[in-house]
Amino acid sequence: MTRRMIGMRRPLALLAVLSATAAGACGDLTVPDYNNPAVDEFVNNPTPGAVRAAATGLQIGARLGLTDRTGYVAMLGVVGRESYIIDSSDPRYVSELLQGPLSNSGAFGAGMWTPRYANIRGANLLLAALENAEGFTPAEMEAIRGWAKTFQALDFLLVINTRDVNGAPIAVEGDVNAPAPFVGKAAVFQHIVALLEQGRTHLQAGGASFPFSIGRGLSGFDTPQTFLQLNRALRARVAVYMGDYAGAVTLFPQTFLNTAGELDAGAYHTYASSEGQGNDLANEFNYARPALVTDAETQAGSTALDRRVLQKIGPHPSPRSQQGVSSDKAFLMYPDASADLPLIDNEELILLRAEARWFTGNKAGAMADLNLIRAEAGGLAPIAGVPATDAAFVDLLLKERKYSLMFEGHRWIDARRFGRLDTLGRDVSTHVIVPRWAIPESECLARGLPSPCDLGA
Template structure:
């Protein structure tokens, strides 16, 4: 890609990732990127692996980032910033997203591709580095390919049928990789995850580099304290991500098979719906804060109206956990509705953002069962989510067909609310985006955007 020619390996920032002091990444531009590529050292390689976590969280927490903007498109929330009318004029009122706007229509392209290139540079360096064992190299390869899969998912989730380049491990200045279809991008992601699994299986027990605190609470030791992510457990994370991709590809039997190898659990003894891995942030010097608690981000009031009720008459417990009264309500000219709700789950500067967690895995399994017409199994999972996560009554009858699908989409709407654009992606997957019009603020009907355009700079480079 044209802009990639200007990107310097983004593993050079000194960052305390997620507030953990041992995750400082030294300046790899000293002495040079060229030396990292040609004569890599063990220290540089391990720092580069940790740096991939910094790259893959880029743009997640911004007001114009992945969670917020996809939340706007999916009618989960709205951004009211008097200093920037594009949040309304382009994201909601415009007939199309502007491919020349790097922070809006042209978003979610350069940053993930920069991190994909970082991973490729690291993978290439593994062929030349000394002082790193074969098992350690295998663990690093599996980790890097899994992170690449996450970055490609951001690209394809936002650009959908516009497609994207995948053959991007090319030297600067070489011919641009062709843009391929959405199906080919998803197939490439699945292949990356499968290759990563094979690499991880030969990767020993422990990663030779530190991970962020978003990966450390995955499993408790005998003393009840969390210990670092093992390679074995990261394989389970890899399979969880593969199950999400399987669902996007509508490979239902494969979804169930990959979920069996993931960290999914429904044991009533130790059921933890939040078990998973997360992007981590902190207010520490040099690190990135989670800014999704900003004063311009509001929750859609229809979330309360559409929610089921608990036995005591309160709203679904997920709404109570994730939505709160805004400190300063927002207004939109010409719209009757006052925006008086904000999101609650990111109140602190170091609040983590889920990458994938157990609650989503249970819903992925329910979706696969529905599409395989295994409705009783699907309802068991959906009722588990209703009762454990929402604290609302189970549905006594077995829903089938469209009824089961609508119930699935409702549970995904509230369980995965404002976590990563799931609502917009789901409604698009099921051809229901136009139904989002009923969730527009009273007094105004917004447009429903299908996908982000490929940035003008990219298309200009291709003439």
């Protein structure tokens, strides 16, 4: 069994994260109360302990809002036609996400925003505090800066993944009473690139170790130089998302990509109810869309389904139907509240490289990568020959990504970036395909703008 199986204007909300520390024999992260020290005190007179706690807190903040009932993976799973949330007490999981329209207020249409900007602001406060911090060597301070900017880049990426051409604010390090303006998708991606490149430079000067505790999800990336491989892996993902395939090809050797290694080797978000943050993807209302099973191939020389399907989908103990959708399938990857969620792993990197290789002319290399995933992850026969067109290759690529990265928050993004949202399917003719989330109404009103205030509308 693989490892896969097992707000911007409210700085005080960050204090719990700023006071986070690592504890426990397994390196799990907990968030004790440090009596809520003032933000100004932290920035202007930071103690070494407060700086260390704030740095550790960024790893905690990065996982928040990802596995909640209305979190990133659950919401993108529904609109990406991977999952259903069938809960008779709250029909909005179908009526808004599948039937539409999404409201730009409330937990559905306005979600997946505050946790990201909370963590971004936490990193900004940490970076500001470093200017006044004592008790750290120059190398240690560089290591902290590289760590903070890498997490900021990840959070901005999750924001723009959901908002797409609606854009997002990026200049959020200033006065919280003067909300930053929205900028377009391209500007957000350039900001993400800049943060990752700055993080790379800091990490290269970061010495041999981080001066703070790191949770077990980043085991193997717990020094500045090994964390640099994670920074480069995220940079490669961003390059692929931007269509910078030539740039991506140069990045993969700097990552932890390893075709001879375990496919699930990588970085993970970890959860535990005892730490106040469990993985809620294990809840009884999450259902796998049956088409994931019926569309699957069979293993080479066998009638057994794709190994990824057998490992990730099983019978649900309580089949349900609601408003025209039904399922008797459950996801197995998140069996309980302590299940890990991949941040990025070797399997995703190989698939990203397959895409980059194809679109830079290395078609044999691209097919070698796809066939490796098919064989090692799915137990499937190799694809014979080379697709005749780019579109035919994308068909194959998206199918492998669909099963390798199932219910991790990728399929909807993949369909949109290839202009294939309409291929996701509709279970009822009146269902809609959500192209992107709106800017939250509260953010529009805080800037004196009408609501909605989406740039891409």
